[in-house]
Amino acid sequence: MHDIRAIRENPAAFDAALSRRGMDPVSPRLLDMDERRRAAIHAAETAQADQNRAAKEIGAAKASGDEAAFERLRAEVAAKKAEVAEMQAEAKRLDAALEAELMGLPNLPGADVPDGADESDNVEIRRWGTPRSFDFAPKEHFEIASVAPLMDFEVAAKLSGARFVVLSGALARIHRALAQFMLDTHVEENGLTETWTPVLVRDEMMVGTGQLPKFGEDSYRTSDGWWLVPTAEVTLTNIVNGLTVDEHSLPRRYVAHTQCFRSEAGSAGKDVRGMLRQHQFEKVEMVSVTHPETSLEEHARMTACAEGILEKLGLPFRTVVLCTGDMGFGAQRTHDIEVWLPGQDRYREISSVSVCGDFQARRMNARMKPADGGKPVHVHTLNGSGLAVGRCLIAILENGQQEDGSVELPEALHPWLRGKTRLGADGVLA
Structure with missing residues (x-):
């Protein structure tokens, strides 16, 4: 979420940053809402102060025996009470409306993120490994003779429908x-803290x-209100x-292995063969919570x-920087790592690593208390x-x-x- 004070201070810069994501200017509407909200507050x-003043004068009028003044002030306090309640309700409504607008806006892209409309404008920054040369036409994973009997999509469809799989035996x-x-x-090698977390979460x-509130259709919700996590990032x-x-507790580096659940809304017709795009899958997720000054280094x-x-598994890959048009809602900058799949004769995404700045921290009200005793600031998340x-x-x-x-199988996996x-x-397995 964005800080309305920052938008107030430099609306042109805010709109310019959003325009890189293909969005029209929003600051005029936001600032109008903000002005009305502040006026209501x-x-x-002011009405509350008038009510408090009249309430104090009631006691004085009663003590002096001035019944006329007492009745007048009592009526004034009653009227002010209703007026204050109405004004506070209006201020609360405007505050909620502004927050809803801010909640619906994506993060601002970093200055060094390439501009672009879609994945074709992403920029490759490095490659590792050389794709293997085959003496035969490589197959996709589900076509390999040893794999096909252990990767059952028909049974999964009977159990749960499309985009599920049952793995058995050696493959499992x-x-x-x-x-x-x-x-x-x-x-053991990267210093992350292993964490086990629920897969059901609150709104x-x-x-x-x-x-x-913007992407609810991409996830699954239970009948009693919990959400199934799309990733352990949540x-x-x-x-x-x-x-x-405390500042000295940062960075916090977590890792968790969880089931993940995604509706794959909008992906009809994409990757329908095999287990590349599933409703239920497993992921090992990394999350870092950092000092604002070190988040890019952490990225x-x-x-x-x-x-x-x-690299340990010997799988060729390339790393790309996502352009502004392909970057996720909460990201300032994203690196996609794409692994080589010879069966498809192309690189496919296997990891997205994003720095979000203080965008999520504002939504969560997550702050850091500086070691020098200064004012708390929002942490950065990745x-x-x-x-x-x-x-x-x-x-x-x-x-x-x-x-x-x-x-x-890769040597690194043998142990x-x-x-x-x-x-x-x-x-x-042999």
Whole structure:
């Protein structure tokens, strides 16, 4: 959420920043609402002061025996009370309306974010690894002979409908090992704090990280009001919701492995084959809460943590900076990491790492108390996949596939598979 005071101080700069996201100017409307809100607050405060003054005079009139003055003042206090209540209600209504407007506006892009309309304008900043040359036509993950019997979409459709999958046997074990490998790497080598959080959250938590009120259709809500998390970003970031933390406690670096749930609204017809785009999937999520002055440095660090997982697994990837037209609602700057999928002959997103500045912190009222005793300021928040487990499984299967239908597994993963090195053509780990 944005600070109306900052908009008041430089409305032209605010509109110019939003225009980079393809939006029309909004500051005239916001400032008009703000002016009316402040006028209502001032009027309510003035009326309250008049009420308090008359209330004090009632006692004096009663003590002096001036019944006429007493009755006049009592009537005045009663009238003022109703007037104050009405004015306070109007001020509250205008305040809520302004907050709703601010809640619906995306974050301002960083100055160094490339301008653009869509993903075609994203800018590649580096590549790692060389895509493997195959002596045969590589298959997509669900077509590989050893994989197909262990990746059941028909049973999943019977159980739950489209965009679900049932993994079994060796494939389920590899999937589990991947998540364990990612968690252990982030904890032991990257210094993140492993965290286990709920997957059901309240409205306020979804508001805090920006999924609500604008993007409710992208998530699932239970009949009794909880939301299923689209990512552990929601729970990990909201750990500091409503808190004022000490400066010396920052940065806070969290990692969690959770089930994630997305309705995939608006994705009809996209990636309908295989398990690339599912309603239910697993992710190892990283979240950092930082000092405002170190968030960009932390963004680079988090990106390297995610890239490091792919490097250990020997999976070729590229990292791109998202342009203004492709960047998410709450982000100031986003790095997408795209892994090479030979079955599709293209790079596909496997992680997005974003710095949000104080955008989420304002929504959550999360602050930092400076060590020098200064006025508390909003913290900065960051989030990123470290990585999407299912997509990582896809990449391992497609990059490691052999002509006979078996799959050679990355050496880094062997310890988490008790020394097993390959998925045999018969679907058994060997």
